[in-house]
Amino acid sequence: MDNRKFLSMLGLAMKARKVVSGEVAVETAVKAGKAKLVIIAEDASENTKKNYRDMAHYYKVPVYEGVPKADLGLAIGKASRAAIAVLDDGFSKLILKGLSDKTMRE
Secondary structure (H helix, E strand, C coil): CCHHHHHHHHHHHHHCCCEEECHHHHHHHHHCCCCCEEEEECCCCHHHHHHHHHHHHHCCCCEEEEECHHHHHHHCCCCCCCEEEECCHHHHHHHHHHCCHHHEEC
């Protein structure tokens, strides 16, 4: 899946209210078992990436990295974002299906 299609899918998920962003919202969604996919910006700090990776790994939520903060925020109609969580099985499966195994971590 190219980045444009990927970002378009995130925009649709946001319009359907199936995406949360912001540190507290993403962490709450993951810990509550609502997050189906965590997307971390490639240009987030190493500490931020590690925190989200560790949390997602502990709660067995797939993680994708590979989009700049600005593009991630633009896709969901907000300012740049370090991470977002997809809350819907359907959207997360479509996104995961189109992504390369190299970029996925679990």
